[in-house]
Structure formats: C-alpha cells, structure tokens
Amino acid sequence: MKKNINIAIVGLGQIGIYLYNELIVKRKDIETKTGKNINIVAISAKNKNKKRRFKINKKIFYSNPFEIFKENKIDILFECIGTSDGISKKIVEFALNKKIHIITPNKALIAKHGDKLSELAERNNVNLEFEASVAGGIPILKTIKEGLATNKIKKVYGILNGTTNYILSEMENSNENFKKVLIKAQKLGYAEPGNPKLDLNGYDAFSKVRILSALAFNNKISKSKCIMQGIENIELKDIKIANQLNYRIKLLGISEIINNQLFETVHPSLVSKNTYIGNVNGVMNAVITEGKPVGESVLQGEGAGPGPTSSSLLSDLLSILRGNIKYPFGISSKKRKFIKTYNNDYYSNSLYLRFEVKDKSGVLSSITNQLAKFKISVKRLIQTPDKKNKKATIVIITHKTSEKNAKKCLLIFMKNRNILEKPKLIRLYN
C-alpha cells in the first residue's frame, strides 16, 4: 500500500461528523501506528450548511456523493448514511467496483446485502469492514473472526441494542412508564427523535443477530422468518413483577445451532438478577459467545453513540492501513454455507404469563385447566386481587413449553370473557 491514503466520508450525521473530527485529531497517531498519511479529500451529505457538531471543510463538500469519484482518487470510503438500500447500497457497490475499500457501521445494509457485497469486495480484492455495525465500540466481529477463529462456536447471544436496554433499565429505576422513559431517552440522544421504531421493535438487534450468526457459524446470512419481538408492549407492571420474582426484563438477541440447524431470534426475556446478563444495564451492550475449547467469553461495552462507533470505524481503518486484505466474513464467500433453519415451533422456554381477570370464582381454575390441556405445567403462580376494581392479576411462570403450544393456548384464552386484556407473555431466558 502506498504512503498517502485518500479518504472520503459519505453521510455526516451523528456518526459521520464525529468520525470526520476524529480522523483529523488522530491523524498523527494513525501515522505512528501504521506509517501511513491519511487525507480526507471529500465529504458528502444532503445539506452543506446544516449546523453540525464540528466544523467541516466546505471546499471538499459534495452534495452528490458520486461526483466525488470524478474529481478524486479515493482509497478508502466510509459509508455513514445508514439505509439498507438506496444510496447506501449504490455507493458501496460503486466504490467496491472501483477497488475502493469500504468501512461502514451500517448494519441494515450488511444484514440485507452483506453476502453480495462481500463477494464484490473479494472479487475486487479490497476490504469491506463493518465492525461498527454490531455492538458499537466492542470489537466483537474481530474477536469472532480472529481472536476465536478456530473455536467451534455453538451460540452467540446478548444485549445488542442500547436504546432498549436503557429504556428497560430506566423504567425499573425511575418507576416511570414506557412512554415517559422513551421521551427521556430521546432527549438524551439514546433513542432516535423522529422514528425510534427500528430500535424498539427489535429490528436493529435482529440485523446484528444475522451478522453475528454469519461470522460465528460461517453461514450465508439467513433470510428465514424468525421470532422477532420488541419492547413496545412491556409495561411497568411487568418490570415490577419481574423484579419481585428476582428477574429483570432484557431484550435478548440469540443465535444458536440446535440439531445442526440455525435458530435466530430477538425477544424480551426474563433473566435472573443473579446472572451476568441480568446486570448489564443502561446503554451497555454485551455479547456472550459459547465456544470450544475457549468456553464462555463475554464482551461488554458501550453499544452505541458516536464515540464507541468511531472507535470501531478507526479500528477497521487501521486494519486496512496495516495492509491486510481480509475476507469480510472471515472466510472466502465460496466456503460460506447455507445452514438449514430450525423450526421456530419447537423453540421452548419457561413462560411468564400475566392475566388481568375479573375477580370471581372459577376464573383461576379455568386458566389453569386450559394450560393443562396444552400440557403447559405451572411452576409458580401469584394471584393479586384488586378488590376496588373487582379485578385480579394472575401471574404464572410455567415449566418449559414449546412455542407452538404456547401460541395455540394463548389464542384460546382470547375467547375467555373473564380475561380482561390480551394475556401478556414474556419468555424466560434459560
């Protein structure tokens, strides 16, 4: 690799502008560590004059990112726009074809088009790096690709979304409901002000699960339909009850090989307060890998925000500057395989079920009878009357039962007129 390296940044949102500043501030340090001189020769965003956290050099600003390549020889491109398709995809394809290295924190793009883009990078003998796409500053992808490279991994799981983990922790701490805490999260910059949906509904965590699977199991990114649930329906009441039972509610992303088949999911889970994962609170992310011979490894750190994300983007930059052309997914695309998908119906867990019922005799037994019919056995049961409103809350922790059973059973409860709301189901993490 030559000594002077030309860099372009496309997208100057929260991440892009922070990265821009870091590259300027750390220029010397990067030279010490790699022997290369980096120069930011082009930046691009929609609006040249928008107020930004750091001042930009307007002389190198392009409104149309494709114009960049007409006037400059770019060696490394940072894609920080962040959509799964559209301009993000187009510019990455365009650049790879021009033998330009790509670094991106864009999980949506990689989770959707990573296989194709990886092939394109390999064909053009350039790097496509996306460490920042999963768990912010935690170098989990590098750890799986390199640090644990020869381990046989059977499971990767963890807390992959900082926004939802903050909201769940803060609901517990402040005793405030979901809506109020969401507004607080938005004010603090932990949740998107406009549309926080992709964090809340589990989609963001799910993209990360797909990427983690592909690295851990060397499979092509799966397209199968999975159980994906977010935290929008978690009520303060559930958090409080969980607490009394010595649990916390966490949004877990899980990827696992069961009977040689791939199982991926994202859903809220009751985890014991005595476990490691039950104590990862606030905006923290944590990823746990179970492998042989290494055993269980845990990586924890700040999962979001421009600081941690930049740390990973620069780590990818250094890796490229040190002259390592690597397979984006650790091994050659040709050698990555398809793994059959595990049938969701067989996924089984203990369940937390909460019923809001009319406080009259026979209701409890009608619920437990129904459960028994579906061979769902009760492990713990707590009934709390609300005399004033002639209501009662029934919480049941079941023994392990399959997804199929649980779904069927819940449907039948819908018809029970003594049950006042749709029963709440949260899986326990075993």
Add this chain to the structure above:
Amino acid sequence: MKKNINIAIVGLGQIGIYLYNELIVKRKDIETKTGKNINIVAISAKNKNKKRRFKINKKIFYSNPFEIFKENKIDILFECIGTSDGISKKIVEFALNKKIHIITPNKALIAKHGDKLSELAERNNVNLEFEASVAGGIPILKTIKEGLATNKIKKVYGILNGTTNYILSEMENSNENFKKVLIKAQKLGYAEPGNPKLDLNGYDAFSKVRILSALAFNNKISKSKCIMQGIENIELKDIKIANQLNYRIKLLGISEIINNQLFETVHPSLVSKNTYIGNVNGVMNAVITEGKPVGESVLQGEGAGPGPTSSSLLSDLLSILRGNIKYPFGISSKKRKFIKTYNNDYYSNSLYLRFEVKDKSGVLSSITNQLAKFKISVKRLIQTPDKKNKKATIVIITHKTSEKNAKKCLLIFMKNRNILEKPKLIRLYN
C-alpha cells in the same frame, strides 16, 4: 507466504500437548480459513516417554530442541516451556534470528524480555505473538492493539489470575480455609501441584499487568518497583467479614496513568458485590479497559487451562498464516516510550483494617487515636467481642488515605501490646 508451513512445538506440558492435538484436529479448518497447509514437523520436551494426555508422534521428537533446526526448515515455532529465562529465552532468540515466527503463552518471558525480543522480531521481519500470555482465551491483547487501537486508554485493570480467583471464590462458597481450598484447587488442576507460589503471590498477575501496560500505553515494559501482594494471607475470617459488609475480596491487577505517570500494582482488594468485577467468580478472568472515545469495555472469559490458552495460540497462528507481519507491541519498538513511574507512596485507597485485640477498655480508643494522628479517618467501625477468649475483633473501614500514611501507621501498631496479631490491611477498590 508459501502454501506449506512447517511447525515445531517446544515444550509438551499441559498447554503444549493440548495444542499439539488441536493442531492435528483443526488442520482442515485452518486450511479453509487461511489457505495454508500446516505440518507439525518437530516436537520437543525433556522426556520422550512420559505419559501424556494425547499420543505423540515419536518420530518427530527431539530431546534437544536446538537439534530441530539442523534437520528441518521451521516456519513457525510454538514456545510452550514457560520459564522467564533459560531455555525458553534462548530458543526464542535463536529462532527469531533464523527468521522463524514465534507464538508463545509465556508471560514471564515477555514481561521480562519482551522489549528485546520484540526488537529482534522486528529486525528479522517476523512475528512474535503472545496473545495467550494474558487472560487465556480472552483476546485482550488483540483488542487493545487492534480493536481499540486509536483510543486513548487511561486504565486497564481486572482479574488476571484464575487460580487465585478460584481460591477466593471457593473459600467464600465452601467456608473452608485457604490451605484446604488450595489443595482442592491443586486436585482440580487450577493450581500448580508442585509450586503454586507464582500464582498465589501475585507474580503471575503482575507479569500480565506489565504486558497490558506496554500495549495500552505504548511504553517500554516497566522495571520499576511496585506494590505486589498475593492472597496467601487472606483468611476465611476476612472473606466472611467482607461478605457481611457487602464486599468480595478479589486479587486485582491495575495499570493506570496518573498525572502522566505509570502506576502498576497487584493486590487483593475489597470490591462491592454490586459491581461487575465483584461478580466475576471462579476461574474466570476479566479485563476492563477505560478509553476515549470508546468508554468502558469489559472482556471476560476463562483465563487459564489448555482449552482457552490453545484458542489464543491458534488465533495467533491464523494471524500469521493470513500473512500479517505485525509489531509485537502494536507499534514499532522505536516509537515505544519510557513513562515515568508514579510514586507508590501517593497511591491512596480506603482501607479495610482488622485488629485482633485484648478485650479491655481503652484499646479501641488507642487504635482510633493512632489513626487520627496519621489523619486516617474512620468511615465504619465494627467491634465484635469474643468474651470466652477475652478477645475482640475490630474492623475499620477508613476514608481514603495514602499508602505512605497507612504504612507508617501500621508500623506503630506493631508496638501496641494489646493488639494480638499483626493487623490485617486490605485495600478497597474505589
């Protein structure tokens, strides 16, 4: 790098023999991931016929490791003997001079001679890799060198020795004293059967601290005198009292930049049960890095044993097979600097002090007066009488005080005839 790679392993103890087997079992996997064929062409140990966990190929056995190079062209050498000097040092120097890559889990060697060996490797344009020397299977060195490469790290600390962490955890769990638990640890293979001293007295953890500092702060390995204490004097009584006060005792290794000076230490610490580090139990290791902009990162995993160690050794192998010549300490030896050492006297902590005293009036006040003279103020005090033996136990948690003060003050207590044993001092981790 050529396609066929010749490998030699020197030292076939617990680690060496496990590695030998892993290399054979994972040969195909390594080829898939790197495109290289590896061949173990030579192994060496003292005793050819010793009973080992896996069968060796005696045809490639050498009693004298230096003979290996007369008959074979070696590309990569695993040094698994494990001494800081002697044959370990000689063979590594010899091999580096012959342009042979070195991979080793030998922390004693690296902590003592890492600077010189690193220069030698750089001069010969080969790799010297030692991921396995710190925290077993946790890829902490790679994470600092690469994953967090452009962060400004100000502190690295953690539980760096699995043996001592197991002993402390097991004393708490089983209510048994140090001696009994040590024997158990030896039986389980967690402590050296012959001479467990280097684990127990903090030396092992200290070597790791030195290596971590060098990577985190880009300094030459420090030779300064430091506070190094092991766990040999931790009594079950202290563990129990700590427990009542909501603390656990952990052997912490700490490396930190204070006022632009380097401070390194290993000592038992009282850590709150509510903290992350207070919940890393058993043989687990954990390393916490505080950096900018990444924030706090945690890596946790099994810190010892042939499985995790092998995982790191193979990770280093893959890195070499992928053709990356790297600076052993992340940056060129020429650019690594000396950092002035922080004066230990100024190191300050809250202290746990335990006094075993005669149960008579005036004793308590003589102790507190003494503390007051040295401006050590008391935060918490618990006196437990032992009427039968006319004794009492006084436990004091102090506010923060300097090392210098604490040392002087303890010396004076030695003269107090009402104090029956040397007072016990354990620092609190703040």
